[in-house]
Amino acid sequence: MLPQFAGLRMTEATNSILHAAPPASARLVLSGITKRYPAVVANSEVSLTVQPGEIHAVLGENGAGKSTLMKIIYGSVKPDAGSIWVDGVPVSIRNPQEARALGISMVFQHFNLFDSITVAENVWLGLDKQLTLAEVTQSITAKASEYGLDIDPARPVHTLSVGEMQRVEIIRALLTQPRLLILDEPTSVLTPQAVDKLFVVLRKLAAEGCSILYISHKLHEIRALCTACTVLRGGKVTGVCNPTQESNASLSRLMIGAEPQQLEHRPGQTGRPLLQVQALSLARLDQFGVDLNGIDLQVCAGEVVGIAGVSGNGQRELLYALSGEDVRAAPAMVLIDGQPAGALAPQRRRVLGLHFVPEERLGRGAVPTMSLAHNLLLTRTEHVSRGGWLDLNALQAQAAGVIARFNVKAGGPQAVAKSLSGGNLQKFIVGREIAAKPKLLIVSQPTWGVDVGAAAQIRAEILALRDAGCAVLVVSEELDELFEICDRLHVMAQGRLSPSIATQQATVELVGAWMSGLWQAAATGDAHVAA
Numbered sequence: 001m002l003p004q005f006a007g008l009r010m011t012e013a014t015n016s017i018l019h020a021a022p023p024a025s026a027r028l029v030l031s032g033i034t035k036r037y038p039a040v041v042a043n044s045e046v047s048l049t050v051q052p053g054e055i056h057a058v059l060g061e062n063g064a065g066k067s068t069l070m071k072i073i074y075g076s077v078k079p080d081a082g083s084i085w086v087d088g089v090p091v092s093i094r095n096p097q098e099a100r101a102l103g104i105s106m107v108f109q110h111f112n113l114f115d116s117i118t119v120a121e122n123v124w125l126g127l128d129k130q131l132t133l134a135e136v137t138q139s140i141t142a143k144a145s146e147y148g149l150d151i152d153p154a155r156p157v158h159t160l161s162v163g164e165m166q167r168v169e170i171i172r173a174l175l176t177q178p179r180l181l182i183l184d185e186p187t188s189v190l191t192p193q194a195v196d197k198l199f200v201v202l203r204k205l206a207a208e209g210c211s212i213l214y215i216s217h218k219l220h221e222i223r224a225l226c227t228a229c230t231v232l233r234g235g236k237v238t239g240v241c242n243p244t245q246e247s248n249a250s251l252s253r254l255m256i257g258a259e260p261q262q263l264e265h266r267p268g269q270t271g272r273p274l275l276q277v278q279a280l281s282l283a284r285l286d287q288f289g290v291d292l293n294g295i296d297l298q299v300c301a302g303e304v305v306g307i308a309g310v311s312g313n314g315q316r317e318l319l320y321a322l323s324g325e326d327v328r329a330a331p332a333m334v335l336i337d338g339q340p341a342g343a344l345a346p347q348r349r350r351v352l353g354l355h356f357v358p359e360e361r362l363g364r365g366a367v368p369t370m371s372l373a374h375n376l377l378l379t380r381t382e383h384v385s386r387g388g389w390l391d392l393n394a395l396q397a398q399a400a401g402v403i404a405r406f407n408v409k410a411g412g413p414q415a416v417a418k419s420l421s422g423g424n425l426q427k428f429i430v431g432r433e434i435a436a437k438p439k440l441l442i443v444s445q446p447t448w449g450v451d452v453g454a455a456a457q458i459r460a461e462i463l464a465l466r467d468a469g470c471a472v473l474v475v476s477e478e479l480d481e482l483f484e485i486c487d488r489l490h491v492m493a494q495g496r497l498s499p500s501i502a503t504q505q506a507t508v509e510l511v512g513a514w515m516s517g518l519w520q521a522a523a524t525g526d527a528h529v530a531a
Helices: 012-018 066-074 096-101 119-125 133-147 162-175 192-207 219-225 248-256 315-323 346-351 372-378 392-405 422-434 452-467 479-485 508-514
Strands: 028-036 041-050 055-059 081-086 089-091 104-107 180-184 211-215 228-233 236-241 273-282 292-300 303-308 334-336 354-357 440-444 471-475 488-493
Touching: 028 066, 041 055, 041 066, 041 228, 041 236, 055 066, 055 192, 055 219, 055 248, 066 096, 066 104, 066 180, 066 211, 096 104, 104 162, 119 133, 119 162, 133 162, 133 192, 162 180, 162 192, 180 192, 192 211, 192 219, 192 508, 219 248, 228 248, 236 248, 248 452, 273 315, 273 440, 273 471, 292 303, 292 315, 292 471, 303 452, 303 479, 315 354, 315 440, 315 471, 346 354, 354 422, 372 392, 372 422, 392 422, 422 440, 422 452, 440 452, 452 471, 452 479, 471 479, 479 508, 488 508
Parallel strands: 055 211, 055 228, 104 180, 180 211, 303 471, 303 488, 354 440, 440 471
Antiparallel strands: 028 041, 028 081, 081 089, 228 236, 273 292, 273 334
16 A cells, blocks of 8 residues: 555545556556446546555445446456556456456355355355365365354255355355455444454455455444555545544545434334234244244334344344235234234235335345336335326336435436445335335345445434334344444344343343343343333
C-alpha cells in the first residue's frame, strides 16, 4: 500500500504513482481497470496493489463496483480497459479456470453452487480432476473440522441454509490452496464464533504468504483483520488507508461521505398478539432437515422480537412454517391476528397482514430475470384487476417509489433483478415488504450484504414500523443487529426455541451459551417464555 496517502482521497499525484510500473514483488497489481455496462460505469480507472501475505480490504457502499472488480480479477468478467499483473507478470485472465491456475480463488457473495448435487460434488467440480470424489469428500471433512466450518459432504445443496452454503464456498476456496484469496462478504451470515474461527484461518493463510482481498461492510471486522484498505465510491478509487488506524466513523466518511444515522430505540407500546405459535412440532421434510420441537412464540403489535442461532438449527423450517411454504401444521398452531393460519398458503396469510422477507435474495425473494416492477407482483397484488389485467403505470410508479425511498442503485423500475448488486437487491426486497405497511413482518437476515448507511436505514425503518403498531420478527445471525433493534430475543438450537429474554438483560455470552441449547427458564432471571 501507500501509507503516505492513508485516509486521503486520491489526487492526481496519487493516481500517477498508482499508474507507474508495478513492483515485481507485488502479488497483484491492477492499473486503470475500467468496466462499462449500458446503464452504469461499474469501474473507472481503478488501480490497486496487493502484497504477498497482505489482508487488503476493498470498501465501498452498495453499487460502488467492488464485486465487479473482484469478478474481473477472477476472470468471470472481462474489463474494457486496464492491465493486471500477478507476481510481476502481465496476465489476461479470460475465465475462472485461468484464475485458479494462477493461484487465485474466490468466495462469491451470491453462491456458485448447483442445488441438485451434493456438497462434495460441488467442491469436486472446481478441483483437480485427478482427485477422486472419495478423496475430495475426505478433504472437505478434514478442512471443515480444522477450521470449525462443519458441513456434511453428502448433503444436497438444496437442503442447506444460506449460512451453510457460505461454509461450502469458503471450504471449496481453501481446498484450492490459493495464493490470492478473494472473499466477497464472507461473514454476512456467520455467527460471531464462526467469524472468530474464520479470522484465525485467514491470519494463518496470510502468515504463510497468501494474499487476501476482503470485501465487507462490517467496519469493525475490517479494522480488526486488515492492514490495508482501498475505498471505492461510484466505481472510482477515492482513498487508501490503514484501517487499523481508523475508526468506524472515519471509515464511514471515506466510504459514503458521512456517518450512518444513529438509531433511537425507545421502549415501544405493545398491543395485542399478532403472531402466536403454540406447541409447533413438525418432522423434517428430508433427512438433512431439522425437526421442530414444541415451538412457542409470541410477537405483539409494537415490538420487535429477534431469533438468534447458528445457521442450520431449524430457522429455515420455522420460517417455512410461519410464511406458509410449509402448511403441515395444525391450523391452531400458528395464529395470525387471532386467526388460525397453520394450514394457510402464503397468499392467504398475506390477506391476514403477514409479509415475509426470505434469506435467499435471488430465486425466492426475487425472480432474477424479471424487472423490479414485475417483482413487486410476488407479494403486492393491488395493481392487478379481478380480470388479471395489470396497471403497469401504477406498478412502475410503486417500484420507483421503493427505489427512491431505499436509495436502490438500479437502472429504474425496468432493471432486471439480477442486474443489481447484492446489497441493492436486498434493499429493494426489504423495501418492497416494508412499503406494504404490514401488520406482521417476518424478515430473515434483513441487512445481509448492505453497506453501513443502508443497514442503518433498514433498521430505522423496522423500528418505525414497530412504532406504527406492526409486529416484527427478525431472524438474524448478526448479534449486533439483534441487540440494536429487538425488544426481546430468543435463541434457536437443534429445532427448539429458548425462552425469550429482554434485550436489555441479554449478553453476548448468554446468547452464545444458549446457541448450544443450554438454557433454563429458572436461570434467566427476568426472562420469560412467550406464551
